[in-house]
Amino acid sequence: MRKNILITGMPRSGKSTLLKKLIANFDKKVGFVTNEVRKDGERIGFEIETNTGEKSILANINFKTNFKVSRYFVDIENLNLIIPKVEDFNSNDFLFLDEIGQMELFSEKFKVLVEKYLNSSNTCIATLSKIYSDNFMENIKKRKDIFLIEITEENRDEREKYLETLLRKISKAKRYISDPKRFSINQDKVSITTNHGIRNLTKQKEGWICNCEFFRGNKLCSHVIALEEYLKIHK
Missing domain, CATH: 3.40.50.300 (P-loop containing nucleotide triphosphate hydrolases)
Incomplete structure (x- = not known):
């Protein structure tokens, strides 16, 4: 992670x-x-x-x-x-x-x-x-x-x-990973249930893209960090 x-x-x-x-x-x-x-x-x-x-x-x-x-x-x-x-x-x-x-x-x-x-x-x-x-x-x-x-x-x-x-x-990403039920995966689309609603992620050539505001400004977020680790754990 x-x-x-x-x-x-x-x-x-x-x-x-x-x-x-x-x-x-x-x-x-x-x-x-x-x-x-x-x-x-x-x-x-x-x-x-x-x-x-x-x-x-x-x-x-x-x-x-x-x-x-x-x-x-x-x-x-x-x-x-x-x-x-x-x-x-x-x-x-x-x-x-x-x-x-x-x-x-x-x-x-x-x-x-x-x-x-x-x-x-x-x-x-x-x-x-x-x-x-x-x-x-x-x-x-x-x-x-x-x-x-x-x-x-x-x-x-x-x-x-x-x-x-x-x-x-x-810190948020670690909490998400500790609860696998938060993740819903459908091929190249993933939803993560957070305390502030559902975040949707899509896989592109450059990696995972999230619809949250922080990602739009920084090209990474807790949801992407958590998903990357989740996919490693659940190969």
Whole structure:
């Protein structure tokens, strides 16, 4: 099911700030964010902060390690020690990671955590570096269960509203899938019974088209997301 959101963009485009705003809407959540560490106004490193408030230094200009990005030395052991704090979660927890980038990907344990989050039935939102890429990141971007959203300084306010709505649509889609009686299928035409009436979907060359207002403006909706997953389950 398309239920994972990856936010990408250039440095200082607002990826982390946007993610923090979005996860603030969820009471039950598991994951971590990355904060800047500053001294006398200068950025000297980065720290990881988990959903429970535990912190650990990820990188610092004064460290001496074998892993370096720009002028920051990365402490993989600190990252590996924090991962067990966020690797267990319940089925109703919202998952988040900030960020999937070069520093974090020095850690094989972090890669395992990323795949665990994305492969779960939970919704996961993560920030993704745009200035670094490797095979692991490219494979993530090719997954069929993600929405890849790029933000800029110009569009981030609009993207914030869109992502808030998209998260609600994903949640709705999960509810639809949990009740197969909502779906009525007649070859290339499908009806889904919702709390707001019946939504009609038609299969076209480019995929499924829904008659709801959100689809007309965005070319996707909770009904299409739910139907795609329903058809996978009931092949």
